[in-house]
Amino acid sequence: MTNKVLNYYDLSEIISARIERNEYLPGELLPTEKDFISRYNISRQTTRKAIELLKEEGYVRSVQGQGTFVEKINHSKVAFGVINESDNASFTSLVRKFGIEISSKLLATGAIDSNRFFSSKLEIGLDETIFGIHRIRYGNREPLAIEYTYLPLKFFEDINKHNFEHVSLYDYMATKEHLPLNFREKFIMTQANAKIAKYLGLTDDLTVNKMEITGFDSENNIVEFTESYSRPDKLEVRFVTK
Amino acid sequence: MRKNLLTKSSLIAKELQYDIEQGSLLHMEKLPSERELSDIFKVQRGTIREALDLLVQERLIFSKPKVGYFVNEKRVRKFTNPLALNDPSKRDNLVRERISFEKIYADSWLSNQMLVPKSSEVYRIVIICYDDKVVVGKERYYLLSDTTGTITEKDMNTFSVAELATKGIIKTASSNIKSNQKITLAYTNSSDSSLFGIEENTPLLRHRGLEYNEKGQLVLFYDNFLLPHYFEFYRMEQTYHDK
Numbered sequence: 001m002t003n004k005v006l007n008y009y010d011l012s013e014i015i016s017a018r019i020e021r022n023e024y025l026p027g028e029l030l031p032t033e034k035d036f037i038s039r040y041n042i043s044r045q046t047t048r049k050a051i052e053l054l055k056e057e058g059y060v061r062s063v064q065g066q067g068t069f070v071e072k073i074n075h076s077k078v079a080f081g082v083i084n085e086s087d088n089a090s091f092t093s094l095v096r097k098f099g100i101e102i103s104s105k106l107l108a109t110g111a112i113d114s115n116r117f118f119s120s121k122l123e124i125g126l127d128e129t130i131f132g133i134h135r136i137r138y139g140n141r142e143p144l145a146i147e148y149t150y151l152p153l154k155f156f157e158d159i160n161k162h163n164f165e166h167v168s169l170y171d172y173m174a175t176k177e178h179l180p181l182n183f184r185e186k187f188i189m190t191q192a193n194a195k196i197a198k199y200l201g202l203t204d205d206l207t208v209n210k211m212e213i214t215g216f217d218s219e220n221n222i223v224e225f226t227e228s229y230s231r232p233d234k235l236e237v238r239f240v241t242k
Numbered sequence: 243m244r245k246n247l248l249t250k251s252s253l254i255a256k257e258l259q260y261d262i263e264q265g266s267l268l269h270m271e272k273l274p275s276e277r278e279l280s281d282i283f284k285v286q287r288g289t290i291r292e293a294l295d296l297l298v299q300e301r302l303i304f305s306k307p308k309v310g311y312f313v314n315e316k317r318v319r320k321f322t323n324p325l326a327l328n329d330p331s332k333r334d335n336l337v338r339e340r341i342s343f344e345k346i347y348a349d350s351w352l353s354n355q356m357l358v359p360k361s362s363e364v365y366r367i368v369i370i371c372y373d374d375k376v377v378v379g380k381e382r383y384y385l386l387s388d389t390t391g392t393i394t395e396k397d398m399n400t401f402s403v404a405e406l407a408t409k410g411i412i413k414t415a416s417s418n419i420k421s422n423q424k425i426t427l428a429y430t431n432s433s434d435s436s437l438f439g440i441e442e443n444t445p446l447l448r449h450r451g452l453e454y455n456e457k458g459q460l461v462l463f464y465d466n467f468l469l470p471h472y473f474e475f476y477r478m479e480q481t482y483h484d485k
Contacts, residue, residue: 007349007350008351009350009354010350012351052431055428055429056428056448058427058428058429061429061443062431062443063443064442108247109247110247111247112247115253115256115260116257116260117256117257118256120263134247184476184477185476186474186475186476186477187322187475187476187477188317188474188475189427189445189447189470190300190470190471191299191300191301193296193300205445207445207470232426233427236425236426237424237425237426238422238423238424238425239322239423239424239425239475239477240422240423241323241419
């Protein structure tokens with residue numbers, strides 16, 4: 001094994017594995033190029049390419065004149081937005097597949113009068129009422145996303161009797177025969193506002209994923225409009241068509 | 243509960259967002275003044291300021307000190323449907339400049355990304371995207387020569403990357419075409435920061451995708467680095483029909 005000459009990819013794999021095993025800790029200075037060159041008997045170019053790749057993958061970050069630092073760990077990254085015709089978009093079901101313990105905390109729920117914004121998103125009248133559910137989603141007890149979900153109250157009149165910290169919203173919607181089956185999504189990266197940054201624990205870089213999800217039931221009624229803000233370092237957004 | 247779910251300022255921010263999305267406030271247009279807005283919405287100026295702050299933070303508007311608030315530029319729309327880049331109605335209007343075209347053999351990184359054996363023959367095309375002379379993206383396309391066949395410099399000058407990737411794909415079968423895309427956050431390295439004219443370690447949006455032909459063979463891998471606030475991505479179910 002030791003006789004084999006390492007290429008840049010091998011080196012990047014060695015380093016990323018160490019970061020994932022917490023041998024190199026977030027914020028720690030990575031060994032210098034020189035260290036890697038003498039330790040593995042490789043060229044400067046190989047070392048540089050490996051570091052560039054680690055930067056692209058978000059494992060490390062270079063600071064001019066100081067060196068290369070280990071970034072926040074990436075191994076808890078989970079996929080989000082894996083939606084296709086057969087799956088539904090429930091956050092819990094999506095993320096559960098990746099073996100992460102998911103929990104939610106309710107921030108607020110309640111009925112409000114619709115306005116022009118919500119009426120256009122939910123395609124309902126201005127005189128109608130909507131029901132909002134604001135939740136923080138945790139993966140392994142770390143905040144991953146904050147979700148603002150709005151439903152037309154007319155389809156879910158007893159919604160106030162349920163606590164969606166423990167009951168799946170989609171299970172409930174299915175009992176009302178208004179389970180969203182088709183989705184339209186819009187994704188952007190934007191800046192977290194102060195409140196969202198606080199909930200998600202963002203301090204330095206405030207870039208967040210924002211996904212707007214519109215859910216249609218079997219009769220093509222819009223039954224859900226969700227604005228989800230998630231941490232790009234924790235959630236990887238995927239679009240999959242099978 | 244009725245008033246508590248959203249604050250007055252968030253509700254006003256949503257109303258203004260509606261005006262922007264519906265086009266009654268145009269991109270780069272100046273918003274009414276704080277005073278005018280407080281008359282329109284019948285709330286105090288402090289509440290208006292909070293609403294405007296929310297929109298500034300979300301980059302829907304920006305403020306010019308002593309002048310007022312303006313609606314931000316419209317984001318460039320991208321579609322995540324399989325091979326959307328081959329559909330004229332889904333193409334963006336960015337100016338593209340091809341900076342390189344070469345035949346390479348997949349190294350370990352590329353074979354891992356494309357899920358193809360090492361040393362597979364791949365055509366690599368690097369393109370810089372401009373919006374009004376500003377660099378907004380660097381696109382790297384990797385076409386697998388096994389499925390696309392030989393591509394010459396002349397083909398490159400005649401066809402788009404998408405056309406080359408879809409050589410031999412039956413158009414009507416496009417709904418069965420598989421694609422697998424992901425979006426992550428990356429930070430600029432030194433060469434990209436000079437390309438984009440931004441500081442090193444600035445956030446970039448990284449959009450990677452694998453696209454397959456109707457036989458399920460991989461035709462294309464792309465790895466694009468984009469300015470995060472210039473783009474928006476859309477996905478619609480094939481079964482969804484606009485009313």
